[in-house]
Amino acid sequence: MTDVLMQARQIGKSYQDGKVTTPVLHDINFDLKVAEMLAVVGSSGSGKSTLMHILGLLDRPDSGELICNGTNLLDLNRKQAAQYRNAQLGFVYQFHHLLSEFSALENVCMPLLIGGEQPQRAKQRAGDILERVGLAHRLSHRPAELSGGERQRVAIARAVVNEPKLVLADEPTGNLDQTTGAEVFALLLELNQKLNTSFVIVTHDLQLATQMDRTLTLQHGQLIS
Numbered sequence: 001m002t003d004v005l006m007q008a009r010q011i012g013k014s015y016q017d018g019k020v021t022t023p024v025l026h027d028i029n030f031d032l033k034v035a036e037m038l039a040v041v042g043s044s045g046s047g048k049s050t051l052m053h054i055l056g057l058l059d060r061p062d063s064g065e066l067i068c069n070g071t072n073l074l075d076l077n078r079k080q081a082a083q084y085r086n087a088q089l090g091f092v093y094q095f096h097h098l099l100s101e102f103s104a105l106e107n108v109c110m111p112l113l114i115g116g117e118q119p120q121r122a123k124q125r126a127g128d129i130l131e132r133v134g135l136a137h138r139l140s141h142r143p144a145e146l147s148g149g150e151r152q153r154v155a156i157a158r159a160v161v162n163e164p165k166l167v168l169a170d171e172p173t174g175n176l177d178q179t180t181g182a183e184v185f186a187l188l189l190e191l192n193q194k195l196n197t198s199f200v201i202v203t204h205d206l207q208l209a210t211q212m213d214r215t216l217t218l219q220h221g222q223l224i225s
């Protein structure tokens, strides 16, 4: 099945603090298709961010597999995992996590430079994608000189500049007013269609979730249908 990008199989995760074990995720199973837009919803503390960290290889589950192209991503060593993250994944957070000392253009260049792109070519590509998200006139602005919606657009440009297969977004509109949030979300939908990228997006906004292909609902660390 070539149209499946990733398969999560029996993912389980607990946090251990001294003698106290907090189970967070239990028996998580789902397939993510190429170019699919998957919403993840659930009340606060249900395990959404933990799941996103696991999908992004930023945290390890205690059990389970993440199958991609016949490989269990959880078997990758640190270097391979870092390479996979840089080349195949993009991340967008609730708070933009842009580097404050750098311009919008420099922030978007960063993943390209880390991936070994030539500086001139990196600037070109970063400029192109910033134009695409409507920020051609803000290239030299630092994050503090941008509005909340503009910062999220820069963060989104940074997430997709490497043309990743998958973008993971944890409440990307959670810190924006409703109108700006809807605009940023429309941008994600547009990029999904134009770039053929899969998106997994955590949101509290059920209205936004209904605009996506499919919704996973987490309750106490389990998927309910």
Ligand SMILES: Nc1ncnc2c1ncn2[C@@H]1O[C@H](COP(=O)(O)OP(=O)(O)O)[C@@H](O)[C@H]1O
Binding pocket: 015, 016, 017, 022, 024, 042, 043, 044, 045, 046, 047, 048, 049, 050, 051
């Ligand atoms: N590093 C950690 N150590 C201990 N418990 C944690 C840690 N991270 C998250 N948790 C717990 O795991 C549960 C799920 O957290 P999280 O995935 O952040 O939920 P959500 O994103 O859905 O709000 C919460 O009960 C939280 O307290």
Ligand SMILES: [Mg+2]
Binding pocket: 048, 049, 050, 170
């Ligand atoms: Mg969270």
